[in-house]
Amino acid sequence: MTQRLRLSRGDVLGPPVLDNFLDGLLQKFENCRDGLTDAAIAERTAEDYFAGLYEAERDRLRDIVRLENSHLPEEARERTFTEVDRLVREVVLPAYVRLAVPFTVRERNGFYILPERFNLLERVGFAIAGTLVGMFVVWAPFIPLWSKEWVLPFFLGGLIFPELRRWWELRSYERKLNRALRHADAEVQRVDVGTMLSAPERGEAAGAATSPEQQGRSRAARRAAEGSHGHGGGSK
Numbered sequence: 001m002t003q004r005l006r007l008s009r010g011d012v013l014g015p016p017v018l019d020n021f022l023d024g025l026l027q028k029f030e031n032c033r034d035g036l037t038d039a040a041i042a043e044r045t046a047e048d049y050f051a052g053l054y055e056a057e058r059d060r061l062r063d064i065v066r067l068e069n070s071h072l073p074e075e076a077r078e079r080t081f082t083e084v085d086r087l088v089r090e091v092v093l094p095a096y097v098r099l100a101v102p103f104t105v106r107e108r109n110g111f112y113i114l115p116e117r118f119n120l121l122e123r124v125g126f127a128i129a130g131t132l133v134g135m136f137v138v139w140a141p142f143i144p145l146w147s148k149e150w151v152l153p154f155f156l157g158g159l160i161f162p163e164l165r166r167w168w169e170l171r172s173y174e175r176k177l178n179r180a181l182r183h184a185d186a187e188v189q190r191v192d193v194g195t196m197l198s199a200p201e202r203g204e205a206a207g208a209a210t211s212p213e214q215q216g217r218s219r220a221a222r223r224a225a226e227g228s229h230g231h232g233g234g235s236k
Helices: 018-031 038-042 046-055 058-068 074-108 116-139 148-159 161-202 204-208 212-232
Strands: none
Touching: 018 046, 018 058, 018 074, 018 161, 038 046, 038 074, 046 074, 058 074, 074 161, 116 148, 116 161, 148 161
């Protein structure tokens, strides 16, 4: 059975931006990954498949940008949308495809090394290998395990090795996806804060008409930007 992963922003500086759009987008990619055909993988058109999924979300992204930056001039809102849209197309999509396509290929083969028709043979092979390792451990004088009963745990370990490999693959994939999400989310936050800081300089008339609440948000953005600069030296 295919297992779908739950993504997490992790420790990103500041509150969620753009209504956690990237988190929802990557979760959608994961939920729809079953629809990626083997032919698309073989023809290396997987990115087109996920780009189509993103295309259906672009209007929602534009609405989120307009809603969260309603106090900014239209030019600033459009600039934010354009930069985030480019980030998704040029960074997020390629990064996701690079991780998801090889993982999908392994997942559809049950994380076995050999083709599906040889899966049982591979499991038996690992069980035999585990037995041989157990016999060596019992025989080796420099390993303080001399009871023949120790062969059984090694045999069982070899027998369930494909399940152990499946568990490791899932955790590794989840960790890599979440790291990519944190990096992309931090970049979206940088774009959003940069727009809020530069908008008053580009539209002084609009800035003069902002409400105290909107001005408070701008001040919060400046503090977030200063905090980001203070912590940015250690991030890669």
